[in-house]
Amino acid sequence: MWEILQFDTIDSTNAELKRRTDAAHGTVICSVQQTQGRGRLGRSFQSPEGGLYLSVLLRRTEPPEQLLHLTPMAAVAVRRAIFDACGIWTQIKWINDLVLHGKKVCGILTELAGKDRIILGIGINCTTETFPPELADIATSLHAHCAVDLHRLTSALLLRLQELDAGLFSRKAEWMREYAAACLTVGKPVQLLRAGTKREAFAEGIDENGGLLVRFDDGTRETVTMGEASVRGLYGYI
Numbered sequence: 379m380w381e382i383l384q385f386d387t388i389d390s391t392n393a394e395l396k397r398r399t400d401a402a403h404g405t406v407i408c409s410v411q412q413t414q415g416r417g418r419l420g421r422s423f424q425s426p427e428g429g430l431y432l433s434v435l436l437r438r439t440e441p442p443e444q445l446l447h448l449t450p451m452a453a454v455a456v457r458r459a460i461f462d463a464c465g466i467w468t469q470i471k472w473i474n475d476l477v478l479h480g481k482k483v484c485g486i487l488t489e490l491a492g493k494d495r496i497i498l499g500i501g502i503n504c505t506t507e508t509f510p511p512e513l514a515d516i517a518t519s520l521h522a523h524c525a526v527d528l529h530r531l532t533s534a535l536l537l538r539l540q541e542l543d544a545g546l547f548s549r550k551a552e553w554m555r556e557y558a559a560a561c562l563t564v565g566k567p568v569q570l571l572r573a574g575t576k577r578e579a580f581a582e583g584i585d586e587n588g589g590l591l592v593r594f595d596d597g598t599r600e601t602v603t604m605g606e607a608s609v610r611g612l613y614g615y616i
């Protein structure tokens with residue numbers, strides 16, 4: 379049984395789970411808003427009331443290199459939950475943004491805390507009407523595209539995350555096929571941002587662990603597993 383702890387406000391649901399070093403597998407921290415929501419690559423994640431912000435603790439003993447597919451599978455879990463609760467399908471921007479009509483509707487931050495603690499944090503823009511100017515062209519809310527019931531969406535998400543947890547290895551192939559099919563990055567020119575460097579490439583596909591298969595202009599190929607891939611025409615990247 380997963381234990382769900384609900385807050386009205388908190389700095390970050392990921393940070394709270396990190397502090398709870400004794401928390402059991404399946405502990406979920408959910409908050410109406412976050413004051414210091416965290417994003418990938420050291421960024422912040424705007425978390426006003428009107429979003430769904432939750433983190434779940436997964437205790438896993440497998441080495442991190444065997445768990446590379448966890449974050450991509452989480453993107454599939456959220457995508458399925460949004461469909462279950464709202465009836466619309468989102469696309470995935472590698473590696474873990476969910477996108478609706480070209481704008482980001484959800485971000486996922488996976489953090490390792492100690493050797494067997496994985497914190498999976500999910501933020502979905504649900505009914506937020508306005509975003510700060512720097513996000514206005516990049517972010518959207520579910521509410522702009524469909525009716526949203528936050529409780530229904532939360533329940534659907536928890537069910538899908540439990541399904542992910544149970545099928546992390548046994549259903550990997552099926553979920554990763556869905557990931558690849560829903561990934562809008564594939565088949566597009568991308569700009570890879572890694573360790574402060576930028577490089578143009580073409581995204582050819584997704585491997586079985588969610589790695590992005592790219593081809594460079596000189597014909598060489600690589601599997602990208604970290605950093606960011608800006609997609610031309612998306613989030614203001616021209």
Ligand code: BTN
Nearest residue numbers: 390392416417418485486499501
């Ligand atoms: C990203 O898009 O860069 C990832 C954003 C992840 C945001 C979620 S909201 C719940 C959890 N708590 C956090 O502080 N961050 C994650």
